[in-house]
Amino acid sequence: MSLRINDTVPDLTVVTDQGTISIHDWIGDGWAIIFSHPKDFTPVCTTEFGAVAQLAAEWARRGTKVLGVSVDGVEDHVRWKKDIEIAGGAKAGFPIVADKDLTLSKAFDMLPAEAYLPDGRTPNDTQTVRVVFIIGPDKKLKLSMTYPMNVGRNFAEVLRALDGLQTAASNGVATPANWQIGEDVIIPATVSDADARARFGDFTTVLPYLRKTRLKG
Numbered sequence: 171m172s173l174r175i176n177d178t179v180p181d182l183t184v185v186t187d188q189g190t191i192s193i194h195d196w197i198g199d200g201w202a203i204i205f206s207h208p209k210d211f212t213p214v215c216t217t218e219f220g221a222v223a224q225l226a227a228e229w230a231r232r233g234t235k236v237l238g239v240s241v242d243g244v245e246d247h248v249r250w251k252k253d254i255e256i257a258g259g260a261k262a263g264f265p266i267v268a269d270k271d272l273t274l275s276k277a278f279d280m281l282p283a284e285a286y287l288p289d290g291r292t293p294n295d296t297q298t299v300r301v302v303f304i305i306g307p308d309k310k311l312k313l314s315m316t317y318p319m320n321v322g323r324n325f326a327e328v329l330r331a332l333d334g335l336q337t338a339a340s341n342g343v344a345t346p347a348n349w350q351i352g353e354d355v356i357i358p359a360t361v362s363d364a365d366a367r368a369r370f371g372d373f374t375t376v377l378p379y380l381r382k383t384r385l386k387g
Contacts, residue, residue, distance in 0.1 A: 171327045172279050173277075173278055173311060173314075174277040174311070174316060175181075175311055175313070175314075176310050176311065176312075177310060178279070178308075178309050178310050178311075179193065179194075179204075179303070179305055179309055179311055180193065180262065180274075180277040180278065181193050181194040181276055182273060182274055182307070184267045184268075184269070184273070184274055185244065185266060185267070185268050185292065186244070186247075186265035186266055186267050186268060187244050187247040187248050187251070187266050187268070188236075188265040189265075191265065193278065194309050196235065197235065197305060197307070197309055198278055198307075198374075199307050200233040200234060200235060200307055201232065201234040201235070201304070201305065201307060201332065201335075201336065202234060202235045202236070202237065202304075202305045203229070203234060203235070203236045203237070203303065203304055203305070203307060203328065203332070204236075204237045204238075204239060204302075204303040205218070205236065205237075205238055205239070205301070205302045205303070205323070206238075206239035206240070206269075206274075206275065206278075206299045206300060206301050206327075207219075207238065207239065207240040207241075207299060207300060208240070208241060208293040208294075208297050208298075208299045208300060208319065209240065209241065209242060209291075209292075209293040209296065210240050210242040210246045210249075211246070211250055211252040211253065212248060212293050212319075214252055214319060214320065214321075214322050215240070216250070216254055216257050217257055217258070217322055217326070218323050219238060219250075219251075219254040219257075219258065219262060220254050220255070220257040220258020220259070220260065220262075221237060221258060221323075221325045222236055222238070222258075222262075222264065222325060223254060223255065223258045223260040223261060223263070223264075224258050224259070224260045225279035225325060225329065226260065226261070226263060226264075228329055229375075232329075232332060232333070232336060234332060236264045237264060237265055237266075237267065238265065238266035238267065239267040239269050239273060239274055239275070239299070240265060240266055240267070240268075240269065240299075241269045241270060241275060241287065241296050241299060242268065242270065243268045243270050243371070244268045246268075247266040247268060250266075253268075254348070259382065269299075270287070271289065272285055272286070272296075272345070275296070275299050278301070278303065279370055280299045280301055281296065281298060281299065285319065292317060295363060297318070297319050297341040298316070299325075300316060300317045300318070301314055301315065301317075301321060302314065302315045302317075302323060304328070304329055304331065304332055304335060305341065306335070312335050313331055315328070315331075329348075330350065333345050333350075333351050334349055337355065337385070338353070338355075340384055341355070342358065342361075342369075343355040343356060343357060343358065343383075343385070344356040347383070352375050353384075354374075354382040354383060354384050354385075355382065355383060355385055356380065356381065356382055357370060357373055357381040357382070357383055359379045363381075366381060366383070370383040370385075371383070371386070
């Protein structure tokens, strides 16, 4: 079954290097990011996990938990974290799911139901397990990004997208291309000019269907 925007994410019980968790209970009342990888001890993935570790304070500031996923076992995850911390220069305090049976990878539609791990496998066998999922407090998928193995993910963009999602959810607005916190947002076309003025104050009409305003506070 495909996992699409605004679908409720599967409530799985999974084993991590920090113990067993239930996905929905772990998300709780906040936001969550799940980011997956096809194998431990691979160069691009190691730099990505390091980048996530460096942003620990930023995730916390946004009330967001992060959960790694890799299709290796707990013992490998524990050893790999030492390399991650060397590469990233920061403690990797987030849990990593040991998805050896591919349960999470299949439930989140990263692999087909018939996929399996062959003997002597390489990262190519699970290369599609390279997705970022941003999940809201309602346990629904808000955004997903899939990358190939040879292009490292830009976690500054993941952070920017999270800011956009949280701003949109809190204020009933949308965000334009390349938006950053503090910049003008877009008033939804379903909001009349009168209601827009009452809710947001002054706004700029760029086109009849494109109105921008600066959020207060």
